[in-house]
Amino acid sequence: MLWLYNFGIFLYKIVLHIVSIFNVKAKLFLKGRNNIIQTIKNNIDITKKHIWFHFASLGEFEQGRPVLEQLREKHPEKRIIITFFSPSGYEIRKNYPLADGIFYLPLDTKKNAADFIHLVNPEIAVFTKYEFWYHYFKTLHAQNIPLIIISGIFRPDQVFFKWYGNFYRKILGFVTYFFVQNEQSVNLLKDLNLKNVTLSGDTRFDRVAENTMRPKVLPLIQKFCGQSPVFIAGSTWLPDEQLLKELITAAPEWKFIIAPHEINPAHLQEIMRLVPDAARYTQLEKSPAGFGRQVLLIDNIGMLSSVYQYGQIAYIGGGFGTGIHNTLEAAAFGLPVIFGPKYDKFQEAKDLIALQAAISIKSAAELSAAFAALQKDEHAGDTAKKYVLDKTGSTAQIIKYLETYTQMNAGL
Missing domain, CATH: 3.40.50.2000 (Glycogen Phosphorylase B;)
Known part of the structure; x- marks a missing residue:
């Protein structure tokens, strides 16, 4: 199944090159990732550890923003790296002042994941709501780097819960802890014997309030x-x-x-x-x-x-x-x-x-x-x-958990 996943990533890039001829977003997607590993290397201090926040797009950024900002307020000495998958997130928030580096996430290949994580050297990785990338998650897991999903939400029709979803269930197994929005998500994960989950609600409530x-x-x-x-x-x-x-x-x-x-x-x-x-x-x-x-x-x-x-x-x-x-x-x-x-x-x-x-x-x-x-x-x-x-209060719950890692790595 891994070969099919890798082929899908390769095919996705080919399709983007074709679509970019007439689609502005696709063009920005490719342009932003041009020589991206070198760009990251040139713009961060690779000798230091970072807290890595990843967002699919602008909506997920606003959703996870309360967690990022409270963590920054409590630990101003920490270095924060943000990545986006979509241009609609990166292009609008590329100058966000509370991060030490903001980049497009390189496509999920084994080499990209290894190179990116080597450069960023994350002490913890935080993904908001969704986006489950096999090579990034596996590399984090292999290096004992905590990976936290916040404001996660799962539904029975997702591939993780299908009879043919074993490969994708393996990706969930790389996650250190899930903070999810509803009871259904808790139950679905526990049905997969994933008990590292808490019903915390949605951080968007904190943000909009x-x-x-x-x-x-x-x-x-x-x-x-x-x-x-x-x-x-x-x-x-x-x-x-x-x-x-x-x-x-x-x-x-x-x-x-x-x-x-x-x-x-x-x-x-x-x-x-x-x-x-x-x-x-x-x-x-x-x-x-x-x-x-x-x-x-x-x-x-x-x-x-x-x-x-x-x-x-x-x-x-x-x-x-x-x-x-x-x-x-x-x-x-x-x-x-x-x-x-x-x-x-x-x-x-x-x-x-x-x-x-x-x-x-x-x-x-x-x-x-x-x-x-x-x-x-x-x-x-x-x-x-x-x-x-x-419905507010999710952010405080997540921050309390994240601080167990930030305090543990306080001297880094």
């Missing part, structure tokens, strides 16, 4: 909203935006803010065709007339988590694609949420629906009905906020 205490003030957004009720559509894709078009027309007394997941020119033009009278955030200061319009298009990255403070109801995109994006950022500010039908992989979405603080929709008519229902519900927003606050 912290964000509500110190939200970034956005004067242009505040001015655009004025005294109107505001509907915020975050991380949207084209199928989401097509539904929103009808809602916008039907609710002229509301202001709408759309923050698409992708802000490439082609997607922004698609949105402007759907809502031609929308103002663009980056042009507000130059075109003051935009403040009087009904719809504002956020055409830059990094604002959404603070934009939610100005809303009353939120729509979270992605539910007509591979799955919904972050509902918790909106819920933490006390906004009830609406999203598409593909939410089954997200425990918080199921919980919010059960609490009647969220509604899943499949059509424009259902969106309109959900919008009307949430306007009448005086408690949905408070319920959403309470749900988030009640």
Whole structure:
């Protein structure tokens, strides 16, 4: 099975080279890994140990960020290395100030794993939620370097739990400890005789709760909203935006803010065709007339988590694609949420629906009905906020465990 895994990694790289001809993300993925081992060697002190945090993308970074930042605060003498798999994480956070080095993770080959771990010399490795790389995990295990999974979540349909998943179960066996989000994950791992697991919850709750205490003030957004009720559509894709078009027309007394997941020119033009009278955030200061319009298009990255403070109801995109994006950022500010039908992989979405603080929709008519229902519900927003606050505390639990290793290696 290992040969098939290795061939898959090789084939993945070949496909990326082909796709990169017309795909910007694939091009960045390859460019960022060009001579990456030498780049790492040139930019860190290879004589020192590091704490290694790996994130698949931006969402996982925000999820694991409370752990990283509290560990940095408690142990400022420690050196921290961050790696990303995806350009959408690396390109946005490559200048994050609390790390001593930020890099793309070299593809998972035996040589790359050996070279990377030799250079970084991690005293501990922390992976957030998922990404299970055979060669990296095996090399860490062979060198007795603790490997911790935080905010992990497992489902019965994953390959680890299939009759043919023995190879992937072996990867789980290299993990030192799992901190997982729900009881189902605990039980699934224990069914594999993996008892090194604790139900700690999701560190995203700590992150989003912290964000509500110190939200970034956005004067242009505040001015655009004025005294109107505001509907915020975050991380949207084209199928989401097509539904929103009808809602916008039907609710002229509301202001709408759309923050698409992708802000490439082609997607922004698609949105402007759907809502031609929308103002663009980056042009507000130059075109003051935009403040009087009904719809504002956020055409830059990094604002959404603070934009939610100005809303009353939120729509979270992605539910007509591979799955919904972050509902918790909106819920933490006390906004009830609406999203598409593909939410089954997200425990918080199921919980919010059960609490009647969220509604899943499949059509424009259902969106309109959900919008009307949430306007009448005086408690949905408070319920959403309470749900988030009640789930905080995961970070402290994980930090307590990690400190057993950082203290043990304090002299390094």
